[in-house]
Amino acid sequence: QAKEKGRDAHAIYNTEMEEIVQKSLWISSELKRAIVKEQLSLVFQPILDRDGEIVCAEVLLRWTHPEKGPISPAEFIPVAEGSGLIQEIGYWVLKETCYFINRLKARGIVLSSVAINVSARQFNQDLFVENLLTEIMEQGLAADTIELELTEYALLTNLDIIKQRMHVLKESGISIAIDDFGTGYSSLSYLQTLPLSRLKLDAAFVSKIGENDASNAIVKAIINMAHSLNLKVVAEGVETQEQHQFLRDHDCDTFQGYLFSRPLDEEAFIQSLLKPNTIQDGKLTCL
Ligand code: C2E
Ligand code: MG
Ligand code: MG
Ligand code: MG
Secondary structure, three states: OHHHHHHHHHHHHHHHHHHHHHHHHHHHHHHHHHOOOOOEEEEEEEEEOOOOOEEEEEEEEEEEEOOOEEEOHHHHHHHHHHHOOHHHHHHHHHHHHHHHHHHHHHOOOOOOEEEEEOOHHHHOOOOHHHHHHHHHHHOOOOHHHEEEEEOHHHHOOOHHHHHHHHHHHHHHOOEEEEEEEOOOOOOOOHHHHOOOOEEEEOHHHHOOOOOOHHHHHHHHHHHHHHHHOOOEEEEOOOOOHHHHHHHHHOOOOEEOOOOOOOOEOHHHHHHHHHOOOOEEOOEEOOO
16 A cells, blocks of 8 residues: 555656656757847846835846747746856846946936846856956946846855955956845855845745744844945845835835836836836835
């Protein structure tokens, strides 16, 4: 009896594994052609300061497959990382972001920063920094507009090399944020040694604000810790007024989430920049 049950579980496990493997194979073979077939695009999500002013855009990659429709980056980025395709895709994102910044500039719009997600494998590539700086220079951009978002996974390899690389970036004016902060498993000691500018408080913490004293305490503690280390804090995934109010009351520096805006295409993003300031008396009115 027990043996049979075990065999069933095994069979189910195999089928699921098989599906996952098939899906990643499909993704990686289709993704290879996605760039040349112009299926990739970028969207931009506003990040607001305490006055409700849009100070930053996070660049988010989109893939629309002609038959399957939109495929989430949460699904295809890990596959691209595994297959090494992330180098090419990452480079494409970088280049397109520089064009985007230049188009904004041509319309008289200068953001204080534009944040680009960089995956661990991409950042740990030998020529990453060199390629990035070359691109920025060739497109005539000020490097200090660029912010890189790295997750803690990018910090799991040789920390000395990472530190050295980050110092080169910092000296060039590029700033670095830790994305999804609080969800990684690495020790916090890197916060003292790496030249970081910002922590992005993961949406998982933001969504629990108001649930109980412990979840509130964690959010407060992360903000206080960041500030005492001279780091700014961005709250990710802000969806309610209550969350926004709590974060403001506890000195969070900037805010991102559906409460303010979803990620937007370039034209819609520019339109939202042209709208006036949206927070009055600490309360958000509209966007
Ligand atoms: P992330 O960098 O943490 O980006 C934030 C994600 O949260 C985005 O999902 C964004 O659309 C979503 N989001 C923003 N506000 C809210 C909210 O209020 N509620 C909820 N439920 N979600 C919100 P998206 O665009 O699907 O991207 C998922 C992840 O894929 C990103 O997480 C990032 O890790 C990765 N990714 C996206 N674009 C790129 C890229 O160009 N390169 C790399 N390497 N990774 C990327
Ligand atoms: Mg990010
Ligand atoms: Mg994040
Ligand atoms: Mg994330």
